[in-house]
Amino acid sequence: MPVILHGPGYSTYSRTARLALEEKGVAYELNEVDILSGKGHAPEHLARQPWGKVPAFEHDGFHLFETFAITRYVDEAFPGPALQPADAKGRARMTQICGIVDSYAYGAMVGKVFWQEIIVPMQGGTPDAKVAEEGLAATRKALGVIEGLMAGDLLCGGGVTLADLHLLPAVEYLRMARAGASAFAASPKLSAWWDRMNARDSVVKTRPKLG
Template sequence: MAKLILYGTPVSTYVRTVRLLLESAGVDYTLKKIDIFNGENQSAEYLSKNPFGKIPTLEVDGELLYETAAITEYLNIVFAAHKFSPSEPMLQARMRQIIAIIDSYLYAPAIRTIVIERLIVPSQGGKTDSDLVKKALTPAQRAVEAIESLAVASPYLLGSEVSIADFYLIPIFIYLSQTLEFEAITVQTPKLRSWWDEVNQLESVKKVSA
């Protein structure tokens, strides 16, 4: 069995995406902490693994792989026999489309602005910038509503089987659901609300959130 080392901060949404896949596939791995809050991700040592200083990075038997989409695709093929990706071409394209929407349009307003301003800044003694949060609301709503229009969400985003798209959206909802804005962001997305009620009960979700 390959030796897997996952570098990252356990609270990171992208690290959680990879961990959800690893846990769901029952694969053994070591999580090596790289702290993005104290700048460890910008150290020369970490930049030699990932020149962008982003987490996660996966090491497979000494070989380094970064970018969550590449990591999840590799793990899904090698350790899960494609289980977390639909075989029907349009559904597979929908999975990639949802992932791209999360990367390009949801992560920034939802995590970098709303979650950071509402949860992280106050936890460090700072004051939420309400104007920033207000500006992020419409783009976050637009992205969540786009995902709603593509999703089956019964019980998983693409239907009866859990996929990499779920592993991307779950970590975002773990945090968004703790913000005051969650109600407004999901008011037009009833399917995603019931999806969230189901998936947040999964053992793998409880494990990566701990």
């Protein structure tokens, strides 16, 4: 019953899905669809993900896209440590944090701060300071809100949940940007969370290589 994840190693959302697979100990094949060279919009990938985004997922003929749907499925369909709180309030908090990442944090942290400071110069362009500054303001707000919702050493208290896996890849890229790293360092509870998460085998194994 093969599991296939379609998405490049450098993609934050693909990494979230891989983190769930790694945490559960599920063997999978990674099909590195290179979105930066336009492969996301090739007909074969659009058939898996109509918006041309990554990741897309397959298990035993079952096809799925949208990262939170994938990670929930992985947690519920496979044996291994539970990645969702057992109680309704804990699961609601976890879902809330994933929603905050999708709606407010990812675009600011990765799409603006990291993109302007790291990717634009890497591609020979000139960063747009206004976009970077807007991203930084939205990043500070999102980090403050998430830190305020933290229930313990990890985002939802207890063990690692899908919320930790949803946020972590975006934080990795945010911290590569000088301005992003200093905004993140101003969040003491999240900084301690980062150090704790960083030591996990799943996190080390899926660390993106850039450049």
